[in-house]
Amino acid sequence: MFVQLLFALSALLTVGCAIAVAVTKNIMHSCIFLLGSLLGIAGLYATLGADFVAVTQIMVYVGGVVILMLFAVMLTGGKDFVSRAQNLLGLAPAMGNKWTYAIGLLVGLVVLLTNVKLIMNISKAYPAKVFGNDFPSTVNQIGHLLIKEHVLAFELSSVLLLGALVGAAIIARPRKQG
Amino acid sequence: MNQTLVSYLSQYEFYDVLLAVFGKNEGLLAFTIYLLAALAIVGLCATIGGLGTYAERKISADLQQRMGPNRVGPYGLLQFLADGVKMMTKEDIMPFTADKFLFYLAPMLALIGVFATLAVLPWSSGFMMADLNVGVFYLIAISSLVGVSVFLGGYASNSKWSMLGGMRGASQIISYEIPVTISILAITLLSGGMSFGTILSHQQGTPVNWFIFHNPFAFVAFFVYAIGALAETNRAPFDLPEAESELVSGYHTEYTGMRFGFFALAEYIEVFVVCGVGAALFLGGGNLPFNLDIDIIPLQFAQVVIFMTKALLLYYVVIWVRWTLPRLRVDQLMSICWKYLTPIAIVNLMGCAIWLVVFNGKSMADLIFGSH
Numbered sequence: 001m002f003v004q005l006l007f008a009l010s011a012l013l014t015v016g017c018a019i020a021v022a023v024t025k026n027i028m029h030s031c032i033f034l035l036g037s038l039l040g041i042a043g044l045y046a047t048l049g050a051d052f053v054a055v056t057q058i059m060v061y062v063g064g065v066v067i068l069m070l071f072a073v074m075l076t077g078g079k080d081f082v083s084r085a086q087n088l089l090g091l092a093p094a095m096g097n098k099w100t101y102a103i104g105l106l107v108g109l110v111v112l113l114t115n116v117k118l119i120m121n122i123s124k125a126y127p128a129k130v131f132g133n134d135f136p137s138t139v140n141q142i143g144h145l146l147i148k149e150h151v152l153a154f155e156l157s158s159v160l161l162l163g164a165l166v167g168a169a170i171i172a173r174p175r176k177q178g
Numbered sequence: 179m180n181q182t183l184v185s186y187l188s189q190y191e192f193y194d195v196l197l198a199v200f201g202k203n204e205g206l207l208a209f210t211i212y213l214l215a216a217l218a219i220v221g222l223c224a225t226i227g228g229l230g231t232y233a234e235r236k237i238s239a240d241l242q243q244r245m246g247p248n249r250v251g252p253y254g255l256l257q258f259l260a261d262g263v264k265m266m267t268k269e270d271i272m273p274f275t276a277d278k279f280l281f282y283l284a285p286m287l288a289l290i291g292v293f294a295t296l297a298v299l300p301w302s303s304g305f306m307m308a309d310l311n312v313g314v315f316y317l318i319a320i321s322s323l324v325g326v327s328v329f330l331g332g333y334a335s336n337s338k339w340s341m342l343g344g345m346r347g348a349s350q351i352i353s354y355e356i357p358v359t360i361s362i363l364a365i366t367l368l369s370g371g372m373s374f375g376t377i378l379s380h381q382q383g384t385p386v387n388w389f390i391f392h393n394p395f396a397f398v399a400f401f402v403y404a405i406g407a408l409a410e411t412n413r414a415p416f417d418l419p420e421a422e423s424e425l426v427s428g429y430h431t432e433y434t435g436m437r438f439g440f441f442a443l444a445e446y447i448e449v450f451v452v453c454g455v456g457a458a459l460f461l462g463g464g465n466l467p468f469n470l471d472i473d474i475i476p477l478q479f480a481q482v483v484i485f486m487t488k489a490l491l492l493y494y495v496v497i498w499v500r501w502t503l504p505r506l507r508v509d510q511l512m513s514i515c516w517k518y519l520t521p522i523a524i525v526n527l528m529g530c531a532i533w534l535v536v537f538n539g540k541s542m543a544d545l546i547f548g549s550h
Contacts (some may be wrong), residue, residue, distance in 0.1 A: 064352070066355065070333070074333065139371075
């Protein structure tokens with residue numbers, strides 16, 4: 001009962017805020033709705049019993065990515081960005097002709113059907129079934145998987161992140177004149 | 179698996195009586211218990227936040243040889259209630275060019291972020307709303323909503339003071355999150371779990387078993403955590419987002435009435451939460467200084483008292499520091515975080531890991547007094 005309620009609320013938050021992100025004309029408001037949508041996704045993870053992933057979602061997206069986006073918007077934006085409408089109804093001609101719209105609609109339908117199929121399975125899964133092994137919590141399980149089976153991917157992604165950090169520092173460093 | 183307040187209470191006999199009263203409806207009973215506990219904790223914390231403003235004024239008055247508030251109630255104790263009434267009856271002003279939606283949203287987000295952390299705050303070994311197995315991690319993650327709210331409050335006011343304060347606040351909060359998180363990670367390493375229950379169960383008994391005395395690195399980590407926590411809650415000497423001598427009042431310059439009150443309340447409760455987390459992680463939390471094999475409700479209340487004492491002592495230190503040290507400059511703030519605290523925190527983390535390997539997980543007390 002509680003799990004279904006949590007799922008319904010999270011799904012509503014996710015989808016509603018995602019629509020609001022696309023519809024609203026103010027880019028700052030879009031960022032905030034995105035925050036709501038990402039929180040909803042964290043709620044969906046929690047519904048599935050993946051508490052660690054849910055909290056990581058909040059940590060990474062709410063604590064990091066959304067603030068970063070807000071910063072980026074404020075440091076780069078001007079008045080034009082706020083007032084320009086981004087809708088499909090003729091105001092943004094560069095978005096495509098009838099063929100691109102048709103293909104987009106088809107792709108959208110396929111993605112929608114796939115998602116519906118996935119969600120049908122998700123709503124049947126209960127958290128109790130996720131723990132079918134001898135780990136006391138998901139944290140231990142994820143730790144074991146990361147260090148034992150997926151250690152190569154784990155280390156490679158850390159190298160990738162380090163590379164991104166160093167690259168950002170090099171790009172942002174003050175250039176010496178002459 | 180996750181422990182909760184309800185699963186703790188269900189081991190007592192009166193739970194069965196209550197269950198019978200609720201007609202064997204476990205879901206309804208759990209909901210009622212959670213609702214009552216949530217109301218109690220939020221009420222308690224709001225009172226602590228209110229009394230925090232009183233304590234702040236009284237202690238600052240002591241430090242500056244003044245009297246402080248002494249008119250409303252005995253020793254001026256009811257001053258915060260009078261302030262609350264004043265704030266609620268004040269006109270709610272919004273700047274004409276403000277972003278209405280975000281302006282209304284920002285104080286709410288601040289309060290939501292702070293109140294959500296109360297769900298995992300370990301009042302005692304049994305009285306926790308939920309002892310999540312990602313407890314500390316959840317607390318760090320959800321409190322980042324406060325950073326978003328500071329930033330939004332600054333942006334939505336459409337005023338230059340607010341804007342500068344909001345920018346400073348956001349950059350400060352996300353910068354200082356790194357040394358704080360790494361310090362907490364060191365404790366996670368020592369206890370082998372992220373839930374407050376696990377962390378507290380490793381610190382039972384006399385104070386030598388507290389994690390702050392586990393090894394020299396953990397001792398340093400506590401101070402890194404304390405400094406970082408001061409900065410994360412925007413307290414002096416890191417109160418650059420407010421900086422009343424340069425930015426009027428920083429990110430909440432344009433807020434009046436209860437909306438300003440929300441920001442102030444959120445700040446004071448966050449300070450309490452941060453102190454409580456520091457007490458639980460490093461200072462043994464609510465553990466009694468002796469080992470008892472029985473677990474009865476009065477002992478739980480004793481634990482609550484011990485936890486509150488430790489947290490409020492830290493709260494006193496926070497206020498004391500605020501009225502003793504001058505404010506930092508922005509560049510000093512950033513260099514302290516990135517050039518000093520973060521490397522120290524990383525060295526602490528590696529030191530704790532090496533200590534665990536070399537001494538086979540024993541603490542300093544185990545090595546000196548012999549393992550038990």
